[in-house]
Each structure stands twice: as structure tokens, then as C-alpha cells.
Amino acid sequence: MKKIIFSILVAFSSFMMSGQVAIVFRPMYGKQAVKWHDTVYASHQAGLIKFEKMKLYISAITFFEDDKMTWSEADSFHLLDSEIPGSFRLQMPFLPVGRKKTLRFNIGIDSLTNVSGAMGGDLDPINGMYWAWHSGYINLKLEGTCSACTSPKREFQFHLGGYQWPFNTLQSSELQVSNSGDIEIGIDLESFFNVAASGRDHIMSPCPEAVKLSETFRDCFFIEKK
Amino acid sequence: MRVKTWITCFALMIFVSASTIPRLFYVPDNWPKPAYDFIKNPLSAEKVRLGRILFYDPVLSRNNMISCASCHSPYNAFTHIDHTLSHGIDDRIGTRNSPALMNLAWYRTFMWDGAVNHLDMQALAPISHPDEMGSSLDSVVVRLKARKRYRSLFHDAFGDSAVTGERTLKSISQFMLTLISAGSKYDKVVNNVAGISFTEKEKRGYVIYKKHCASCHTEPLFTTNGFENNGLKPDSLLKDPGRIRISHRKSDSLKFKVPTLRNCELTAPYMHDGRYRNLQMVLFHYTDAIHNSPTLARQLREKMELSEEDKGALIAFLKTLTDEEFVKDPAYSFLK
Numbered sequence: 001m002k003k004i005i006f007s008i009l010v011a012f013s014s015f016m017m018s019g020q021v022a023i024v025f026r027p028m029y030g031k032q033a034v035k036w037h038d039t040v041y042a043s044h045q046a047g048l049i050k051f052e053k054m055k056l057y058i059s060a061i062t063f064f065e066d067d068k069m070t071w072s073e074a075d076s077f078h079l080l081d082s083e084i085p086g087s088f089r090l091q092m093p094f095l096p097v098g099r100k101k102t103l104r105f106n107i108g109i110d111s112l113t114n115v116s117g118a119m120g121g122d123l124d125p126i127n128g129m130y131w132a133w134h135s136g137y138i139n140l141k142l143e144g145t146c147s148a149c150t151s152p153k154r155e156f157q158f159h160l161g162g163y164q165w166p167f168n169t170l171q172s173s174e175l176q177v178s179n180s181g182d183i184e185i186g187i188d189l190e191s192f193f194n195v196a197a198s199g200r201d202h203i204m205s206p207c208p209e210a211v212k213l214s215e216t217f218r219d220c221f222f223i224e225k226k
Numbered sequence: 227m228r229v230k231t232w233i234t235c236f237a238l239m240i241f242v243s244a245s246t247i248p249r250l251f252y253v254p255d256n257w258p259k260p261a262y263d264f265i266k267n268p269l270s271a272e273k274v275r276l277g278r279i280l281f282y283d284p285v286l287s288r289n290n291m292i293s294c295a296s297c298h299s300p301y302n303a304f305t306h307i308d309h310t311l312s313h314g315i316d317d318r319i320g321t322r323n324s325p326a327l328m329n330l331a332w333y334r335t336f337m338w339d340g341a342v343n344h345l346d347m348q349a350l351a352p353i354s355h356p357d358e359m360g361s362s363l364d365s366v367v368v369r370l371k372a373r374k375r376y377r378s379l380f381h382d383a384f385g386d387s388a389v390t391g392e393r394t395l396k397s398i399s400q401f402m403l404t405l406i407s408a409g410s411k412y413d414k415v416v417n418n419v420a421g422i423s424f425t426e427k428e429k430r431g432y433v434i435y436k437k438h439c440a441s442c443h444t445e446p447l448f449t450t451n452g453f454e455n456n457g458l459k460p461d462s463l464l465k466d467p468g469r470i471r472i473s474h475r476k477s478d479s480l481k482f483k484v485p486t487l488r489n490c491e492l493t494a495p496y497m498h499d500g501r502y503r504n505l506q507m508v509l510f511h512y513t514d515a516i517h518n519s520p521t522l523a524r525q526l527r528e529k530m531e532l533s534e535e536d537k538g539a540l541i542a543f544l545k546t547l548t549d550e551e552f553v554k555d556p557a558y559s560f561l562k
Contacts, residue, residue: 117266117346118395125350126364126391132350134472135343166474206474 022182023061023090023103025080026224027054029190036082043190046197047147051189054082055129055141057109057122058090060172064102077109079122079129103177107218108139108170114163134205136163139170140217142189142196151201158196160214162206169210171218188220250274251331254408255417257446260331262345262403267396269403272383275561277401279379280394282560285369286349287315287359294352294398297324300558303489303549304328304405310500314358321464323500325485326493328407328552333451338482338498339469340453349398363391370394407488407552408446415546416446424546431543434536438512439487441525448487448547454523455480457516461499468498479521491548505544509537 027034029041034051041049057079062072071094081087109123114136118125129138138161145154162169177183195216203210250269253260280286284293297312298304304327306312312324322338336342342351352358353366370376370389377387384393414422424432435443444450453469460466460480469478482498496502502511513530516522532540552558 115343117263117344118392118399120390120392124391125347125395126367128362128364130347130350132342132347132354134341135347164473 020094021092023092024182024184025058025088025090026184026186027051027082027088027189028186034189041190043146043148043193043197045148045194049144049146049193051082051142051144053141053143054080055127055138056080056107057129057137057139058105058107059109059113060104060106061090061092062104064104065100070101076105077113077122079127081127101177102174103183104172104174106170106172107221108161108214109137109163110170111163111168113137131161131205136161136206139214142192146193146197148197149201156196156201157204158202158213159204160210160217162210164206167206167208167211169206169214171214173218173221175221175223177223184224186222186224188222192217192220250404252406254406254413254446257408258332261334262331262399264403267346267399269400270383272379273397273400274404276379276383277397277399278558278561280398281401285373286353286361286366288361288365289315291315292359294349295560297352297358298327300555301492301553302326303407303492303553305493307492307494310495312358314352314355315360318357320355320357321466322498323495325483326489327402328405328488329447329486330405331403332447335451335483339472340483341472345402346395346399348402349395363394367391367394405552405558407549409551410488410549411546412543413446413549425542427539427542428546430536431539431541434532434540435543438530438532439540442484442523443487449484452484453478453481454484455519455521456482456484457511457518457522457526458497458499458501459515459517461501464499466499477521480519481521487544488547489549489552491545492553505541506537509540513537 029051034041034054036051036053039050041051043049057077059077060072061076061078063070073092078090079087113119113123123137125132129141130136131138138159140158140160142156142158144156146156147154149156160169175185192213196213199209199213203213250271251264281294281298284290284296286293292315295304297306297314299306306324310323311319311321313319325338330336330345333345334343336345336348337351342348350363354362367389370380376389380389380393381387383397411422411424415424442450442452442454442456455468458480467479469481469483470476472478490496490505494502494504496505496508502508509532512526513532516526516529518527
């Protein structure tokens with residue numbers, strides 16, 4: 001009897017698993033997945049680049065079918081951190097059926113959450129993604145070095161944030177996804193860097209450049225072909 | 227007879243226990259609804275206690291020397307007396323005068339320029355500023371985790387001993403929310419407490435206050451909590467642009483938070499850069515030293531005429547806003 005119950009449980013749980021899907025984000029440089037710290041990438045605009053750190057918020061994950069919302073994640077706030085490789089894989093408990101789906105998500109944190117006080121988990125200010133002297137979440141941190149940077153240590157630091165007019169850096173991305181398996185999303189850092197390299201090496205407050213770069217960054221998300 | 231005695235005893239017990247439970251928070255009569263959302267951070271005696279201990283503990287600073295109370299002493303209505311600009315870690319001097327802390331549940335923005343958008347996030351700023359506590363929330367959490375006392379305090383407050391940034395900030399908020407100043411002579415007079423009334427001089431001062439001060443320093447909080455340019459000549463060394471740094475609106479140039487007048491007798495020096503040592507200098511500023519600029523508050527565009535007698539009466543009224551019960555409340559003091 002116990003065996004039967006056990007096998008039913010196993011069958012049931014594997015059935016449940018089959019309903020799951022992961023959304024996997026992969027920072028790319030050209031055709032290569034970005035490796036942090038040591039790998040050197042060549043850029044026409046910025047010379048030789050090394051990426052040291054990337055942290056970003058993905059939030060409000062929602063699926064649509066024919067413009068109708070079919071599923072949205074509750075408390076949908078995810079901090080992706082290059083120091084925690086597993087954080088780029090977001091396990092969703094449910095895969096909406098249907099052939100053609102639209103996945104929509106925010107890159108960054110919405111304004112209401114920005115003014116709602118202290119929060120925990122991925123939103124805990126302990127994660128270094130909150131500006132203490134100009135309240136608000138940092139939506140993206142991308143740091144490294146490049147030979148064309150003019151700063152003393154050839155460093156670049158793009159900290160994009162700001163939730164208030166006129167410097168709202170929250171962006172929303174919409175991608176068409178097919179029905180099968182995990183959803184793999186590339187983030188094209190080469191294109192981002194080619195734009196970013198033409199401006200300042202350091203952006204660390206809400207400003208026009210941060211808004212512009214957040215738009216550039218939004219356009220770097222693409223569905224990877226399998 | 228017996229039953230009646232029991233009922234009386236029971237009622238008496240309830241009355242006694244209810245009156246000995248400390249009141250953590252209340253809305254004074256005729257005050258507006260607080261801005262703070264207590265549903266997201268419900269007050270409890272244990273969390274307030276944790277926040278109170280954190281408030282006085284230099285563990286928040288990099289070198290274990292500076293606590294919140296270093297610049298916000300209870301005896302001065304939680305500000306830093308005698309320092310125009312507050313000093314922090316390694317005796318470094320900041321660029322602004324530390325504000326007095328009271329009635330914070332009614333405020334929506336914090337700091338002289340409104341840089342902080344929520345009470346929970348306020349403590350982050352001094353913790354991380356290189357001239358104040360020179361630390362960071364994540365290193366504070368590491369230091370708290372290493373102390374047995376805090377693990378047990380967090381356990382009492384939250385049901386388990388996990389120390390997180392969120393819990394640390396919310397506990398400090400809880401203590402700050404309990405800092406209510408509504409027990410001054412002024413409050414007793416307006417609430418018709420028997421046997422307390424304004425003197426003739428104070429009465430006259432109240433009339434002058436209503437005419438010249440009340441539109442920005444509005445009752446009952448004695449501030450609109452808005453931002454105004456009150457005609458201070460910009461300091462050529464500090465070059466502090468005020469609210470515009472945060473809002474990026476030209477119309478906010480040289481505007482600073484309107485501070486409350488409550489307890490102002492105790493909170494010298496005055497203004498965002500602490501340039502005035504006493505209330506007489508403040509009144510001289512308003513009558514004779516207004517610096518004109520495009521964003522100057524419209525109420526100050528016409529010269530304010532006050533005789534020496536008027537000024538004396540106004541200061542007498544301002545002193546009725548001093549709340550001795552508040553500054554000496556044992557519930558707010560250092561807890562060993």
C-alpha cells in the first residue's frame with residue numbers, strides 16, 4: 001500500500017514538474033555568453049572590455065495571449081546578480097498553454113514599490129541596489145573596465161535608477177515566446193556597450209543619460225534561438 | 227453579593243492592566259491622519275524596544291563611535307545642539323544642520339531637501355554617509371548578527387533571530403514613530419486643560435504667529451512639511467541648491483524643508499546650515515535680511531514689520547511649544 005501511495009506521489013510530482021518553466025536570462029557578448037572578471041572582449045567603440053559585475057531587477061512577469069493576460073506572477077521581484085549565477089534562472093510555477101504567447105516583464109522596480117518603505121528578500125536594501133541619499137532602487141548595475149574609458153582606473157560604472165519624472169528609468173520589455181520548454185532570453189551587452197561607451201563612464205544618479213541608457217538596455221533583450 | 231464583588235474586582239483588574247500597558251502610538255486630538263502606513267509595519271513593544279536600542283547603539287557606525295543619538299539627542303528634541311553643521315565619524319563635518327526628530331509619522335518626505343521618500347529608508351542615509359556613520363546596511367547586519375544580544379532582541383521582535391536589512395530599518399522606524407510631541411503648554415491651552423492659559427504676552431505672540439508664520443509653519447504640526455525658499459542668502463562655500471537637486475525643477479531652487487516650530491526653543495542653531503544661533507537672529511532674518519531671488523516664498527516678498535515688543539511676544543509664544551514631557555520621557559531614553 002505504502003509503495004502505491006509513494007509511486008502515485010512520484011507520478012503526481014513529476015506531472016506538476018512538467019507544468020513548470022524557467023525563464024533564463026543570459027548576458028551575451030556577440031555570440032558568447034558573458035564571463036565575468038577575466039575574459040576580455042573587443043569592441044569597436046570602446047577598445048578592450050572586461051565585465052566585473054552585473055545586477056539588475058526583473059519584475060512584474062506576466063504572460064499574454066491575444067492581448068489577454070493569462071498569468072502573472074505574484075510578488076514578482078527578482079534580483080539577478082552575476083555573483084550568484086543561479087539568480088539568472090527564474091523558475092515559474094506554471095506554464096500557460098497556447099501556441100503563441102507574449103511575455104512581458106519590467107526591467108527595474110515600479111514607482112509604488114519605490115515609495116513603500118523597507119522590504120525584504122530581493123528588495124532588501126542590504127543588496128546594494130538602493131540609493132540612500134536619493135531614495136529609490138537602482139534598476140541596473142553594470143561595472144567593469146575598458147581601455148577607452150577616461151576615468152583614472154579605466155573603470156565604467158553604469159548605475160541606472162530613478163523612478164520619478166523626469167528621470168524615470170523603469171522599462172518594460174515584451175517578447176514573443178513559443179510554447180516549448182524553458183524561455184531563454186539573451187541580453188545583448190555588446191549593443192548596450194556600443195551605445196554606453198559613447199557617453200560618460202560613470203552614471204550613478206537619476207539623470208537624462210540614465211533614462212537614455214535604460215531605453216537602450218530595454219532593447220537588448222531578445223529570445224535566443226534554439 | 228459575592229458575584230458583585232468578583233465583577234468589581236475583575237473590572238478593576240482590566241482597568242489597571244489597560245492603564246499600565248504603555249501606549250506606543252496615538253493620534254493627538256484634532257491632528258490629521260498619520261502618513262505612515264502602519265499596516266506594513268505594525269507596532270509592537272518588542273520592535274519599538276529593539277529600535278530604541280539600535281537608536282542609541284554606535285554599532286551602526288563603521289568604527290563603533292557614532293549612534294543616531296550622537297546627532298539626535300533626546301534632551302534637545304532629538305537634534306544636535308551647538309553645532310551649525312553636524313559632525314559624524316572621525317569628527318568629519320557634514321553640510322547640513324541635523325533636524326529635530328518628532329511627529330515623524332505625519333511626514334511624507336525626510337531630509338532638508340526631501341531626498342528620502344519614506345521613514346523606513348531614512349536611517350540608511352546617515353548609516354552610509356562617509357561623513358556620518360561611514361558604514362553600510364549590509365555591514366551593520368553582519369555586526370548585529372555577531373552579537374548574541376541582538377539575535378535575542380530580533381527573536382523577541384520577529385519570532386526568529388534572523389537579522390535582515392528590512393527588520394533593522396523597520397525597527398528603527400518603530401522607535402521613531404513613537405516620538406510624539408503634543409504635550410506643550412500650547413497643546414494644553416488649545417485643548418482647554420483646566421488651569422492652563424496663555425499669558426497676555428503669549429496671546430499677543432500667538433496672534434503675530436498666525437499673521438506672519440502660520441501659512442508655512444501650520445498648526446497642529448507647525449509645518450506644512452513642504453519646501454520653501456525663506457530668503458536665506460546662499461552660502462558661497464556650501465553652495466547648497468536645496469530641493470532642486472532632488473526634483474530637478476527650476477522652481478525648487480534654494481528651497482528647503484519647512485521645519486516644525488515645535489520645541490524650537492531647544493533646537494538651536496537654526497536653518498538648514500545652522501547659520502542662526504538663536505531665535506532673535508531668526509526673527510531679524512525675517513524682518514531685515516531677506517535675500518530676494520526668483521523662488522522666494524511669496525509670503526516673504528513684502529517686508530515683515532515687527533517691533534521689538536512684537537518679537538518678544540512672538541518668542542514668548544514659540545516657547546509655549548516646548549514640550550518638557552517629550553524631552554524627558556523615560557520611554558525615549560537610552561536603554562542599557
